[in-house]
Amino acid sequence: MHTSNRCVFFDRDGIVNVSPGPGNYVTRWEDFHLLPEFVEALRIVRARGYQAAIVTNQRAVARGLVSLAEVEAMHRRLRDLLLKSYSLDLLDVACCPHDKGVCDCRKPSPGMLLATAARHGLDLAASWMVGDAETDIEAGRRAGCRTILVKDAEAISKADWRVTAMKDLPALLERVL
Numbered sequence: 454m455h456t457s458n459r460c461v462f463f464d465r466d467g468i469v470n471v472s473p474g475p476g477n478y479v480t481r482w483e484d485f486h487l488l489p490e491f492v493e494a495l496r497i498v499r500a501r502g503y504q505a506a507i508v509t510n511q512r513a514v515a516r517g518l519v520s521l522a523e524v525e526a527m528h529r530r531l532r533d534l535l536l537k538s539y540s541l542d543l544l545d546v547a548c549c550p551h552d553k554g555v556c557d558c559r560k561p562s563p564g565m566l567l568a569t570a571a572r573h574g575l576d577l578a579a580s581w582m583v584g585d586a587e588t589d590i591e592a593g594r595r596a597g598c599r600t601i602l603v604k605d606a607e608a609i610s611k612a613d614w615r616v617t618a619m620k621d622l623p624a625l626l627e628r629v630l
């Protein structure tokens with residue numbers, strides 16, 4: 454087990470698992486489709502001595518479409534799967550279950566990164582945020598992390614680095630971490 458205080462924070466939907474699409478939510482484990490490119494990325498992150506954590510907005514909880522307990526159960530199954538099938542561990546999974554505009558944790562606010570860093574003694578200036586939305590990039594920047602956007606080239610972004618698809622993320626991580 455690594456004891457590094459550097460961390461790569463990953464957004465969830467669209468990065469860890471197949472995005473359910475705008476306005477849709479993954480509410481059942483049966484609909485949680487792990488991306489093999491994420492597994493490859495996580496392997497590189499851990500091999501380079503970084504911790505890895507997930508920071509995810511799940512407004513579906515506030516909207517009553519799924520309970521926080523069900524979301525947390527999915528995250529336990531995910532961590533279990535990563536550990537048992539791939540021998541890869543996550544330091545933490547942080548979830549904002551709130552609606553827009555009522556908390557300090559929903560991205561683009563940096564609250565989940567700040568809280569995870571405080572809990573585990575992480576060095577945010579030596580850490581990274583990877584996401585497929587500009588709100589992920591903003592949260593990462595506000596937390597003082599370097600940022601990687603996974604999105605097609607048309608969108609304008611403040612990210613430090615960018616790849617157009619998850620298949621290109623592992624190679625970028627190998628270069629920059």
Ligand SMILES: [Mg+2]
Pocket residue numbers: 464465466467468584585586
């Ligand atoms: Mg996403």
Ligand SMILES: [Zn+2]
Pocket residue numbers: 549550551556557558559
């Ligand atoms: Zn929140």
